[in-house]
Amino acid sequence: xxxxxxxxxxLGRIIGIFLVICGLxxxxxxxxxxxxxxxxxxxxxVLYLAPVTLIIGLVxxxxxxxxxxxxxxxxxIIGWSLVLSSVVYLFFPQNAIVRLIDxxxxxxxxxxxxVLFLVAGLYLVVMSFGLSx
Numbered sequence: 001x002x003x004x005x006x007x008x009x010x011l012g013r014i015i016g017i018f019l020v021i022c023g024l025x026x027x028x029x030x031x032x033x034x035x036x037x038x039x040x041x042x043x044x045x046v047l048y049l050a051p052v053t054l055i056i057g058l059v060x061x062x063x064x065x066x067x068x069x070x071x072x073x074x075x076x077i078i079g080w081s082l083v084l085s086s087v088v089y090l091f092f093p094q095n096a097i098v099r100l101i102d103x104x105x106x107x108x109x110x111x112x113x114x115v116l117f118l119v120a121g122l123y124l125v126v127m128s129f130g131l132s133x
Contacts, residue, residue, distance in 0.1 A: 007064050008072040012128025015060075015078060019121025026114030034105055041101040050089035057082025071127040074120060 001009075026033060040046045060079030066072045089097060125131070 004064070004066060004072075008066065008075060009128045011060065011064055011075045012072065012124045015075060016121045016124030016128055019117045020125060021121075023114045023117030023119075023121055026110045026117060030107060030110040030114070033110060034107065037101060037105045041098050041105070044094050047089050047094075047097065050086045053082050054086035054090070057084075057086060071123065074124060 057079050060075065061083060064072070064075050064079060066076050088100075092100075
């Protein structure tokens with residue numbers, strides 16, 4: 001197995017399990033998460049956590065620059081999503097961030113996100129642990 005395949009399997013396992021846990025959490029504790037996000041919108045200091053997700057995203061895209069039409073591309077897309085969202089939080093004005101939070105902090109958003117996280121996470125777990133057959 002080459003280095004990128006090892007990275008795909010390792011990151012697929014970690015990110016897959018993470019997404020399954022987060023997806024279930026969003027579906028089960030949707031109201032609690034909405035309240036937490038509502039509290040965050042009024043606390044600009046939280047935006048200083050964006051560099052943490054930026055570092056995680058950069059680690060993923062540097063270690064895993066795979067744009068192949070196979071399951072590992074999900075890992076690359078997640079990495080770039082983390083990078084781009086972190087850049088938005090770091091450079092967009094606070095009022096624009098608040099508008100984005102207001103736009104997406106709705107029950108339906110958490111159901112959709114929870115299902116997407118759960119499906120993507122299960123897919124990564126199945127593929128990275130070799131459970132597909």
